[in-house]
Amino acid sequence: MDWMYSNCSATAQRGALDWRPKFKKAVMPVFKELYARVKDGRECARVLSACGKVDYQKQLTKELDAMGNSEMWQAGKAARALRPKEPARAINKNTAGIAGRKSN
Numbered sequence: 001m002d003w004m005y006s007n008c009s010a011t012a013q014r015g016a017l018d019w020r021p022k023f024k025k026a027v028m029p030v031f032k033e034l035y036a037r038v039k040d041g042r043e044c045a046r047v048l049s050a051c052g053k054v055d056y057q058k059q060l061t062k063e064l065d066a067m068g069n070s071e072m073w074q075a076g077k078a079a080r081a082l083r084p085k086e087p088a089r090a091i092n093k094n095t096a097g098i099a100g101r102k103s104n
Contacts, residue, residue: 005013037043050056067073 005016053059
């Protein structure tokens with residue numbers, strides 16, 4: 001996560017910091033449900049059931065294609081294509097977390 005935040009735009013960094021409390025509040029019920037399902041084994045049973053089906057790879061490809069063709073993913077693909085072509089910044093091993101990131 002450190003690297004991701006350090007290597008995205010100032011707009012994205014600011015948005016992530018400013019909107020974090022609202023997103024955390026919005027997704028907390030989802031994570032609590034997920035953790036309960038992991039703890040009681042329902043999530044493992046669901047994964048084993050889905051992955052054990054004869055047509056699992058076909059179904060997985062269909063689901064991944066649907067996600068990849070969604071408006072959100074297509075917008076992300078278009079936005080990434082607009083980025084300047086430059087090498088990724090190196091991670092500074094002498095700093096902890098995102099505090100040592102370079103400004104964009």
